[in-house]
Structure formats: structure tokens, C-alpha cells
Amino acid sequence: MATRHEEIRADRPIIEMVDIRKVYDTGKVKVEALKGIDLSVAKGEFIAIVGPSGSGKSTLMNLIGCLDTATGGEFRIGGELVKGLSRDQLADVRNRRIGFVFQAFNLLPQISAAENVAMPMIFGGVPAKARKERVAELMEKVGLGDRMEHKPTELSGGQMQRVAIARALAMNPDIVLADEPTGNLDTSSGGDIMGVFLDLWKQGRTLVVITHDMALARRAGRIVEIRDGRIVRDAAVGPEEGAASVSAAAGAHVQGLASTAEQAA
Amino acid sequence: MLMLKEVLYQMLRDARSQKLRTFLTGFGIVWGTVAITLLLAFGTGLKKQMIKSTAGLGDRIGIAWPGLTSKPFQGLGKGRRIRITEEDLIAIRSQVPGLRSLSPEFAGDMKLRYGLKTYPVDVTGVTPEFGGMRNLIPQAGSRFINPIDMEKQRRVLFIGNKLAETVFQKEDPVGKTVILNGSPFLVVGVLMPKNQDSSYRGRDHDQAFMPTSTYRALTGAKYVSNFVFQPAKVLEMKAVSNGVLTSLSRRLRFDPADKEALSVWDTTEQFQFFEVFMLAFTGFLGIVGSLTLVVGGIGVSNIMNVVVEERTKEIGIKMALGARQRSILTQFLMETLLITGSGGVLGLLISFGICSAFPKLGLTDYVGDPQVSPVVALITTGILGVIGLLAGYFPARDAARLDPVVAMKL
Numbered sequence A: 001m002a003t004r005h006e007e008i009r010a011d012r013p014i015i016e017m018v019d020i021r022k023v024y025d026t027g028k029v030k031v032e033a034l035k036g037i038d039l040s041v042a043k044g045e046f047i048a049i050v051g052p053s054g055s056g057k058s059t060l061m062n063l064i065g066c067l068d069t070a071t072g073g074e075f076r077i078g079g080e081l082v083k084g085l086s087r088d089q090l091a092d093v094r095n096r097r098i099g100f101v102f103q104a105f106n107l108l109p110q111i112s113a114a115e116n117v118a119m120p121m122i123f124g125g126v127p128a129k130a131r132k133e134r135v136a137e138l139m140e141k142v143g144l145g146d147r148m149e150h151k152p153t154e155l156s157g158g159q160m161q162r163v164a165i166a167r168a169l170a171m172n173p174d175i176v177l178a179d180e181p182t183g184n185l186d187t188s189s190g191g192d193i194m195g196v197f198l199d200l201w202k203q204g205r206t207l208v209v210i211t212h213d214m215a216l217a218r219r220a221g222r223i224v225e226i227r228d229g230r231i232v233r234d235a236a237v238g239p240e241e242g243a244a245s246v247s248a249a250a251g252a253h254v255q256g257l258a259s260t261a262e263q264a265a
Numbered sequence B: 001m002l003m004l005k006e007v008l009y010q011m012l013r014d015a016r017s018q019k020l021r022t023f024l025t026g027f028g029i030v031w032g033t034v035a036i037t038l039l040l041a042f043g044t045g046l047k048k049q050m051i052k053s054t055a056g057l058g059d060r061i062g063i064a065w066p067g068l069t070s071k072p073f074q075g076l077g078k079g080r081r082i083r084i085t086e087e088d089l090i091a092i093r094s095q096v097p098g099l100r101s102l103s104p105e106f107a108g109d110m111k112l113r114y115g116l117k118t119y120p121v122d123v124t125g126v127t128p129e130f131g132g133m134r135n136l137i138p139q140a141g142s143r144f145i146n147p148i149d150m151e152k153q154r155r156v157l158f159i160g161n162k163l164a165e166t167v168f169q170k171e172d173p174v175g176k177t178v179i180l181n182g183s184p185f186l187v188v189g190v191l192m193p194k195n196q197d198s199s200y201r202g203r204d205h206d207q208a209f210m211p212t213s214t215y216r217a218l219t220g221a222k223y224v225s226n227f228v229f230q231p232a233k234v235l236e237m238k239a240v241s242n243g244v245l246t247s248l249s250r251r252l253r254f255d256p257a258d259k260e261a262l263s264v265w266d267t268t269e270q271f272q273f274f275e276v277f278m279l280a281f282t283g284f285l286g287i288v289g290s291l292t293l294v295v296g297g298i299g300v301s302n303i304m305n306v307v308v309e310e311r312t313k314e315i316g317i318k319m320a321l322g323a324r325q326r327s328i329l330t331q332f333l334m335e336t337l338l339i340t341g342s343g344g345v346l347g348l349l350i351s352f353g354i355c356s357a358f359p360k361l362g363l364t365d366y367v368g369d370p371q372v373s374p375v376v377a378l379i380t381t382g383i384l385g386v387i388g389l390l391a392g393y394f395p396a397r398d399a400a401r402l403d404p405v406v407a408m409k410l
Ligand SMILES: Nc1ncnc2c1ncn2[C@@H]1O[C@H](COP(=O)(O)OP(=O)(O)OP(=O)(O)O)[C@@H](O)[C@H]1O
Pocket: A024, A025, A026, A031, A032, A033, A051, A052, A053, A054, A055, A056, A057, A058, A059, A060
């Protein structure tokens, strides 16, 4: 895995999006979900994506995660151009470069937590022995070393999400993507999960997290706000002035788009 | 390892969520397998039994009787008796290509005396080749007539097993001397009991056989009662039979098309009919069984479609985690093959059970014992495999083609 990280030149962002567009064509109507997104994420960044419902956050997430392809613009992940990749090539990119954490956990219910964590490694062709070691290490890391053989239904929501995070880390991806990871959790477990993300950030991971919760977003390094398919704000959260700037942002949020745009500039 | 475990687990889970459907489909596969296997097995058994009882008369032989001519030939009138000597037969032997064995039969009634009792016996003079052609297999410790017996006109007898019982009861006949029409004869062989469903001069177990040379010396007989011949290859029976007819007709001057001058019984004919009959029968049963399996296969395919629908979300998740299309395809194919495979194994087991229980019913003499031959098992397995693959392929392909985003949202 180490070699892959070396491939990426230090100054080259992990995510590079230029004028990305996404149109959903449902036959009757065309929905323009993304209307020209420019986004660049460097290695080691922790980005929170915020925005009202229907603004295009999940659409953007699916594009970054190579689950879906853009209808316009250019997108590179780790320097690799995504356009024109076949289904299986996209599957390989997801397997090697991306770790997903979903709001609904999306664990496979019939198999144990450990087997869930091992799943991406099976698709990635990791040998059984290495897989086993890695699963144990990851389960330990998310604090569930004693829950390896539990089925997802035998775990709490917070625990399930930890398993999902362990699974996301299995192939040591370039980037961890999370869509509303705390959406199905109570405040305290949500805070726990955020804590895990912060730990990962400290260890040098690149994270992109979608959230409705401003309190959580405020703890990330950078907030990207989307409205109606466009980025309306993209600002770093300074460690000290974080709280202040976010409350200002929250204020701007209420006041309207114009002032938000000004602040972003 | 994980994959296989998961596939098994999924199969059980799907079976549980679709109880009735799985049961019906499984039943279809099991029934189809049992049908095909048993049909083929009974076919094999029946054929074996048929060969066995036909073999009682002989090993695919022709039997010829001289008679009266029914057509005029080269100035000779009809109604002439055709008489064949042993020398005639020896002479034509080399003229018929593909002829393996040939033996005259000189037949007559004689009086056999042993101790104080006398028995009327059908006696036939034959050559050593006769034993092989007519499946006269000697019991252990005894033998059939041999070439030295022939050459030296030895007074030796090969007797049927029933005759042996009547005359000697519990005694061992071999080495005993009997008096036949006033001359002493040494019993050298006793027939091994056999299944004989047809004959032309009484059953072999009631008869006594001696060398033709001895018979002719004893009785002064000149002309054969009939003769028996066998081609080297079964398929050449017709040609060899015609060859014998042609050679003899030339030598004895009668019309080769004259069916009454020399009438020939081709014992392979009934066998050929049986072959055709069995082929048609097996074909019919095979088609019925295969159709049942196909219907079962459609059922499996149906289940798999439902399964794919039910598990769309799981498929989406796996795709998000990096599963290639082939992994998804393989998973569902394996599952289908497992369902058809288990049904097939169950069907084969049931068939084996029936086949091994069958001999106890006591019907063996009529229809033989069904046998699940490796070929039968292989054919059934092959058909099942093809059906499983076809049934699984389309649902599996649909699964592999799902859009991950759409699939996960469900
Ligand atoms: N598969 C689709 N087909 C058609 N339109 C779609 C599809 N997916 C999303 N959309 C539309 O695209 C727009 C953006 O949707 P998206 O799911 O990205 O919003 P979101 O920001 O994630 O919202 P939420 O916060 O509610 O999850 C919406 O108008 C939505 O109706």
C-alpha cells in the first residue's frame, strides 16, 4: 500500500474536480443535480460537506466515491482520470482508493462483524492470513476487539458504525468517504463516531464527511457548503477561531446566499 | 472460504424465505433426476436381463435346418430333400468370410442306462465349438467335448444339469460310466445351470452331447439334423448367413433364395429388435425426465430472480466495496448450482436406494435389476449442470449489471 501513496506526488491533490456536472435523466425530466463543481482535496485534509436537503451532497459523494460517473467536467482521484473507466475498473478504484461509511451502516446482516470487515479485502485479493491479521487490528482500532464474531444485529448503532469504519479502512484507502455517518445515531454515539474520525485525521487520513450537524462539521478542518448543485462556501476552519468562524458562517447561512459567497471569497 | 460459507448461508436463508417455492423447485429437480436415473437404470437392467436369457440359447448365433426345395433349380424339380453332410459343412467353412464357428448337430433319441435304471434321452453329436456358441458352460471340475475326443471318436458325454440330477441324484456324474444304446460312455462334463428362454430341441439341461465322430460311428448317421454358426462380428450376421446359404446352395445345387431348402433362424434378430425398442424407450423416458428437469430449472431460475431482487441492496453494498461484476455473477451462479446440485444429489440417492431395494421384490427374472451405471450418473449430472448454469446465468447476470447507487438505495 505504501508504494501507492508514493505514486501520488506530494503536491498533487487526492481529489481534483473541475467543472463537474451531473444531470439525472429520468426520461421525463432532467434534474441538474450538480452545476459545475470545482473542488480540490489534498492528502490529510478533513472536509465536511454541508448543505440543505436536495442540494446535491449525496450526488457529489457518489461521484467522488466512483459509484457513479459525472455527465460533465473532469475528475481525478489520486491523479487518475476517472472518465472512461469500465465498471470493473471503477470497482477496483473503489476497492483500493476509497473507504465508504454510510448513514444506514450497510453491513451485510448474515455474516459476523469480522467477516464484514474482511469483505473489501476478499474483493481486493488479500490472502486469508493477512486478511485475518488486518481484521483483528482494525477491530481493535475501533474499540471492538471483543465483538469480532457478533452479527451486526447483535451490535448497537454506534458499534455497527464502528464496524463500518473498520471495513472502510480495510484496504488502507486514499480517502474515507462518509455520507451522514451519524444520521442514524443518537447525539452521544454520533459524538463518539466523530471522535473516531478525528483520530483518523490525526493519523494522517484524508476524510470527506457529509453532515447536517453543524456542531460536527465545525470540528473538521474545512467546510464546503453546497446549495442547489453549486459550492457556495469553501472555508478552512482555524483551530482557534473555529468556533467563531463557524458561528459566523451559521449566521451567514441564515442571512442568505450573497453574504455567504462574500465570506467564502 | 468466507465466500463459500456465505453462499451456503445465503442459500439456506433464501430457501427459508421462499419455503414453498424452494420446495416445489427442489422437488422438480429431485423428481427429474430420479426419473432420468431410474429410467436409464431400468433400461440397463432390462437389457442385461434380456441378453442373459437370450444367451441361454446361444451367443448371437444362427441355426440352419435343411428341408425340401420349394423352387425348381437348374433343371431339378421342387420337393427335393436337401441333405447336408458334415463334410459339406467343413468344405464351405473356408468359403464364407467372417464366419467364426460352425458345428453340425446330429440328433436322436437314445436309451441311457445307469445302474439298474434306464432313461430316454435326447442325444446330440456336436463339435467342440458348439459349447462356446451355445453357451454350454461346464461346471467346475468338468469339461466340454474337446478336439481329441473328436479325433479319437471317444465315447464321452457332456450332460445337462437336470439330466445329471435325474440320473445321478446326489452323486458326482463326472468320471461315471453310463450305457448309451448298449455302449459304455464316460461322463466328462455337466452343464452349469443357465437361464434359457428359447430352444429348438428341448432345453439344454435335459440333453446329452457327444462328439460328432462318435455319434456317426455309433449310429451310422450321414446327414446332419441341423447346424449352428456364429459370425466373428455380430453386425456381420446377415452377410455371414447369406454366405453360408450361397456356398451351400452352390454345393448342393438349390436356389439360394429358396427359404425352405435351408431355413435359417437368426437369433440376433430378436436382439436387434430389442435394441431398437430399448433405444426408443430410453429416448422417450430420457425426454420426459429431461423436460421435468427443465421445468425444475425454470423454477430455480425463477427463485433466483426473486433472490436477486430481495438482495439488491446487498449486491449494491458489495459493489461499493469493490466487487467486480464477475464476483457477483459467480456468487449467484454458485448458489443456483448448489440448489440444483443438492436436488440432484438427493435424486441420485433416492434412485440408488430404489435400485438396491429392487432385487428384493423378486421381479428380477422379468425385468432384470436396475443399475445406476457410472454413465447414467454422469449423464444425469451433466444435464443437471447445464440446467443449473442456464437457470442461474440470467438472474446472476442481471445482478452483476445492477447500478451500485440504485441498488444500495433500495
Ligand atoms: N437517481 C436520481 N434520479 C433523479 N434525480 C435524482 C437522483 N438522485 C438524486 N436526484 C436529485 O438530485 C438532487 C440532489 O440529490 P442529492 O441526493 O444529491 O441531495 P442531498 O444533498 O444528498 O440531499 P439529502 O440531504 O436529503 O440527502 C435532488 O434534487 C434529487 O431529487
